[in-house]
Each structure stands twice: as C-alpha cells, then as structure tokens.
Amino acid sequence: METIEAHDVVVIGGGPAGLAAALGARRAGAGGVLLLERERTLGGILNQCVHDGFGLFLYKETISGPEYAERLIEDVVREPIKVETGAMVLDLTADRVLRVNSRAGYRLVKAKSVVLAMGCRERTRGMIEIPGTRPAGIFTAGSAQNLVNLQNLRIGNQAVILGSGDIGLIMARRLTFEGVAVKGVFEILPWASGLERNVRQCLMDFGIPLELRSTVVEIRGRDRVESVVVAKVDDRLAPVAGTESVIPCDTLLLSVGLIPENELSKRAGVELSPITGGAVVDQTLMTSAPGIFSCGNVLHIHDVADWASFEGFAAGERAARYAAGERVAGGTVRISAGPNVKYALPQFLTSGAAGVEWSFRVARPLRNVQVLVKGKATEKVYSRKKFGRLLPSELQKIKVRQTVKEDLEVSCHE
Ligand SMILES: Cc1cc2nc3c(=O)[nH]c(=O)nc-3n(C[C@H](O)[C@H](O)[C@H](O)COP(=O)(O)OP(=O)(O)OC[C@H]3O[C@@H](n4cnc5c(N)ncnc54)[C@H](O)[C@@H]3O)c2cc1C
Numbered sequence: 001m002e003t004i005e006a007h008d009v010v011v012i013g014g015g016p017a018g019l020a021a022a023l024g025a026r027r028a029g030a031g032g033v034l035l036l037e038r039e040r041t042l043g044g045i046l047n048q049c050v051h052d053g054f055g056l057f058l059y060k061e062t063i064s065g066p067e068y069a070e071r072l073i074e075d076v077v078r079e080p081i082k083v084e085t086g087a088m089v090l091d092l093t094a095d096r097v098l099r100v101n102s103r104a105g106y107r108l109v110k111a112k113s114v115v116l117a118m119g120c121r122e123r124t125r126g127m128i129e130i131p132g133t134r135p136a137g138i139f140t141a142g143s144a145q146n147l148v149n150l151q152n153l154r155i156g157n158q159a160v161i162l163g164s165g166d167i168g169l170i171m172a173r174r175l176t177f178e179g180v181a182v183k184g185v186f187e188i189l190p191w192a193s194g195l196e197r198n199v200r201q202c203l204m205d206f207g208i209p210l211e212l213r214s215t216v217v218e219i220r221g222r223d224r225v226e227s228v229v230v231a232k233v234d235d236r237l238a239p240v241a242g243t244e245s246v247i248p249c250d251t252l253l254l255s256v257g258l259i260p261e262n263e264l265s266k267r268a269g270v271e272l273s274p275i276t277g278g279a280v281v282d283q284t285l286m287t288s289a290p291g292i293f294s295c296g297n298v299l300h301i302h303d304v305a306d307w308a309s310f311e312g313f314a315a316g317e318r319a320a321r322y323a324a325g326e327r328v329a330g331g332t333v334r335i336s337a338g339p340n341v342k343y344a345l346p347q348f349l350t351s352g353a354a355g356v357e358w359s360f361r362v363a364r365p366l367r368n369v370q371v372l373v374k375g376k377a378t379e380k381v382y383s384r385k386k387f388g389r390l391l392p393s394e395l396q397k398i399k400v401r402q403t404v405k406e407d408l409e410v411s412c413h414e
Pocket of ligand 1: 012013014015016017018036037038039043044045046049054087088089090117118119120121122141142143145166167170258261264295296297298302303304305306308
C-alpha cells in the first residue's frame, strides 16, 4: 500500500494568492502548512510582470510584480511553512488526497484542508476561431510577456493586438519600449476590457490607437504572419461587410480573456460557476467540497494582484480553522446577480451570517450608480453604496453588516 504524508493545510500554487494563503493559514495557527508550486520559483505570474503598479493596497506603495512577489516570499520563508517548488499536483480527491510529482518523486499527500490557488491561463486563437492561415507570429499576450521579459527575446517588428485585456495593454507599451511598432489594439466590445489607467498609460501616452467594436477577421501569411484583416462589428458582434481593412504586420498578440485553471477542482468534484469559471464558494471561501477552499485567479479573475492576496489570506485563515476542527454550517442563503451585475461572490452564505463582503463586477459601464443588496423575498435593502462610475474591468466590493437569513440579490441602478 502507498504511504500517505499528512499535513494540516496544503496550498496548491505559489502565486500572490497561494503565498498569502500559506501565510494566512500559518498566522491562524495551522501547524503543518505545505505550499506546492509546479514552477522552479515562487511568485506565479508576478515574475513576468516587470512593470510597476502592484502593491498599492497591500503595501501602500507601487512596486513591480517581482518586488511584490519577493516581499510575500520573504514573509513565507520566515514562517515554518514547508515550501516545495518543482512540485506539480496531478490529482486531488474530494477527501483531500493529493497526488504530487516533485523532485523527491511521486507521492500521496493527505490534507485536513486544501487551498486551491492555481491561477488562470489565457484564451487562445483556437478558442476564438479566427479564420486564415496558420503562420508563426501569433502569441497570447502572456506568452509574449514571458518571452520578452523573462527570456529577453524579440518577438517581431510590427504588431497588432486583438483584445484590450490588461495584459494586452501592458504588452502594447512593453513592445513599444522594445522598438516594435504597435499598429493598434482592436476590441470587439464597445468598451475596453482592461483597467482605465492601463488604457491611458499604455496606449494613449504612446499614441497607440484603440479601435472599439472591431475585430480581426482573417490572418494572412504562409510561414510568418504578413498581415491581418480587421473589420467593424455590429451590435450582435458580427463583422460588418465592407468595413474590412488590411494591416501589414508580422506579429499578432491575443488578449482575449483568462480562464481559471480548475482541472484539479473538477477532479475533486468541486461545483464551478459557469459565469466566473471558478468554484462556487460560501462566505468562508469554502467550495462545495468540504475542507477545500479557493482564492485568487482560480476562483475568479482579478485585475489587481493585491485583491488575489487578500483573498488568499482569508482562504488560508479559514482553511487553518477548518483543519483545527471548526465547522461552519453549509450555505443555505443564495446570492444572485441582479440587473447590470455580471457576478457576485460568494454565491452562498450560512443562514444567520453577518458582516459579509461581496466582490462583484458589472456587466457594462455604468454612471451615477446605486448598488443594492436586497432580500429576494422581503425586498429589504441590506446594503446600498453609490459610485460615480463602474466599469466591467474593475472588481468592486460591497459589505452587508446585518444578519442575513433570506436569499439576496446584488443589483446596480443608474
Ligand atoms: C499572463 C498574465 C499576465 C498578468 N499580468 C498582470 C499585470 O501585469 N498586472 C496585474 O495587476 N495583474 C496581472 N495579471 C493578473 C494576475 O495574474 C493576478 O492579479 C494574480 O497574479 C493572480 O494570482 P494567483 O496567485 O491567483 O495566480 P498566479 O500568479 O497565476 O499563480 C498561480 C500559481 O499556481 C501554480 N500552479 C498551477 N497549477 C498547479 C499545480 N497543479 N500544481 C502546482 N502548482 C500549480 C502556477 O504555476 C502559478 O505559479 C496577469 C495574469 C496573467 C495570466
């Protein structure tokens, strides 16, 4: 029979969420905390984000991605947390047995509680089905970021960027610094998907055009990309005939969305939300599988790494309390997204819970907005908050201080 190594809390993933989860678990008193990271270094995606803009909320100053990672790592190594890099979790069961492949070999690990912090991956060309040839020169924005920032490679001379997600915007500026002519960013929606500050600082400051309601309808080139054809789209996002134009370029970057990496969660039978792509969680960030918690980009996509870390601290603390035997009754109050809200998280609460904070995203840009958290049955307003403007790119928070015993709806009204 295979021997099983036992730990109180096992964290899967050593990015800003997982590092914070390990710290949160330790600070909440967990004795044996194991952090598993498949890469050779901790830090996750932060390592390739060499620009600044990180840490404003956690450290009250703006630092680069690697600096942000370094601070968290320094805190982790000061604690008696067992850290293993080069350790890939291959499988996870509902009763929290992990199959791990690492430098030490293949083994089974049993955890009293598990924190999922595996991050996300990018949508690819195949997923958005752009017609045309299959030449070299097409990259997801994140893989281009990796090649340029970590491997010091030049990826092309003239680039077009499809999609205005934050990584694409950051890469428009980065490629410009590298001497690449960035011909434009083409976004199918009527608004930018990335943060407003990134549109300003990465495109407008460098005179890079942002074309909204536009998409790439064809890629041309035999060995290497030679040009792309772009076109305007109508209200149903279908290309409008007669609006096509050809843009010569040798590189196409795709910044068309991120997908939470939940293969392990599925193996453990964790219920996933079709909207966020991440787990459905209660107010303790526990998934539908008892003792399995989730945080960071694997739970829902974060625009700011600090929020992923705050969620990590909370998930780690709750995982430690679970490992110590604390049980919170299952979520019986359901929270749904009402008018103009894409999603609200957590999706469940224990009846009688109080002081719960929700993360939410709006479905479209809104001005002079009132956000309401209302009882579904009684229409009682549990919380209201006013915003001058809300954008789909920005994750927002709203708190309910009162005790909740009925299903709720989060809605936004102009
Ligand atoms: C390509 C890319 C670029 C980004 N650039 C920026 C940016 O410039 N600015 C910004 O604010 N935000 C950026 N983001 C958003 C940023 O990822 C999040 O804010 C934050 O880093 C999420 O942290 P995380 O810990 O959830 O995920 P990650 O940082 O992705 O960490 C997840 C970790 O889990 C590990 N892992 C996954 N599966 C396993 C497994 N089975 N076993 C062991 N380990 C595993 C991964 O190797 C990884 O290290 C970017 C995201 C991506 C995908």
